[in-house]
Amino acid sequence: MRADRLVSLVLLLRQHGRLSATALALELEVSARTVLRDIEALSAAGVPVYAERGRHGGFALLPGFRTELTGLNHDEALALLVAGSRRGAQAFGLGSALASAMLKVVDALPEGHRDTAAGAAQRLLIDPETDLLSRRLVAEEVPDEIAAEVLRAVFAGHKLRIHYAAVDQTPKWRTVDPIGLVTVRDQGYLLATRSGGDRTYRLSRILAAQELAEPAQRPDRVDLDQVWQERSTRFRAGGDQVTVLVRMNPARREELLGTALAVHAEEPDADGWLRLKVTFQDSRHAEWALWQLSTDAEALAPLSLRTSLRTRAAAIATCYGVSS
Template sequence: MRADRLVSLVLLLRQRGRLSAATLARELEVSTRTVLRDIEALSAAGVPVYAERGRHGGFALLPGFQTELTGLNHDEALALLVAGSRRGAQAFGLGSALASAMRKVVDALPESYRATAAGAAQRLLIDPETDLLARRQVSEEVPDTVVAEVRRAVFAGHRLRIHYAAVDQPSKWRTVDPIGLVTARGQGYLLATRSGADRTYRLSRILAAEELPEPARRPERVDLGRAWQERGTRFRTGGDQVAVLARVNPERREDLVGTALAVLAEETDADGWLRMEVTFQDSRHAEWALWHLATNAEALAPQWLRTSLHARATATATRYGEPS
């Protein structure tokens, strides 16, 4: 791990010039004290790194210094394979590996291409954290130690013990046979089987994980795309789902569709509004979705949903009708 960090430190200085200890610490995700120790180690190994004092000082390499330490390690190569979505790399605990791998890729470019590639990269922004309305993409933090253990079990084909906290249930240990990892909308999921039955676990709810030595009971090959689609279909058509009939302003149709599990029927009323039958995960999900559409939607059925939304709206109006 330290050897990889030293290589990354050298590559950062080669590609970006003089950098402060604080900047290096932020890029490498370590403390400034660790950076200073690494600088001393590089100097002792003969790498011509020097310090510039003063307000705008920092560390730099002597001009013209070259290094061939650009080989990718396993996690860095894996990070590049999932680099189609940087958020995917983050969800699988490969964010720092991706950053390190990209530094090595840039350093391996011919010098004549390096500046051009860096300039072009600054003109592209893929999958930003917020949209045009400043709404943040939801992503969940998963401890690196947990996701690394899950990854090892998935790739090695070994069984896995996970301490899992399901919704509205006490957390408990369970042994699963991992099949693969999926990221969707910034969330990471483990696809697995338990006692032969398909199971899907959200990575952020895995509190601890332990790779076991025995082989997982799983097929040699798997189509993760198909497996994910099948599990999604079962999720949308099972459980305690709620069907809602609603009238919706057509300008807000996508907002409703984006939160619903499925659209069962849709037609246009005489006034241009849409009459839609949609399903939600449960009653709380249905109430949340219709409430957020405010006057741009009206729940027609079931009656309990209309009653609940009316009570919430009355309480809100009462609160804001009082002097502040």
């Protein structure tokens, strides 16, 4: 751990020229006292780091102390830097490793490539934390020790024992054969088999994990994209799906189709509105989707959905009908 931190410290000084102990501590997520000890260790090892006192002082390396890597052109370096801005690695507990790798890549670039690639990367933003409506996109938290254990089992091809909390169920221990990991909109999933059957586990619901020594029963090669597509299709086809007959404003049609699983029928109504027969994942999904459309959509069937929407609307009306 300390060796990695010392390397990161040197790379930070190479890229920024001069940094205070406080700034280094923030970057490395340690205390300023730890930074000072690390500086002493680097000096003792012969790394030419020196201190400049004063208001704008800090620590710096002697000019010319750097290495360069050839073979990467500007576009390749830019692609790496843009990839480093993505948050998918966070879902697998690789955020710190990715940040460290980006430091090394930037430091190893030739002088001209380093400056132009870093400047160009500042003009691109991938998957920001909020959308245009200022809705914060919250990534699921997966403890580092759990993510590391899952990763080891996946890469080593060993069986994995997990303490898993399924929805509305008491957490249970399961032994699975891991196939791979997938991240979708900052949600991480473990694809595995259990007793020969396909299983998909949300990483954030794994309470504990233990890599076993026994080899996993899985193919040597796998097309994760195909496996994910197949499991997604089966998931949408199963469960407590509900089919809804809805009458709606055609201007909101695309919004409805963006949330429904399937459209079975569509025809114009007498007043210019549309009448559609669509399927949702379950009754809660159907209620949520139609509620977003407000008075631009009316559920005609089933009766249970109309009742739940009416109950929700009545509760809202009651809440706002009483003066505070």
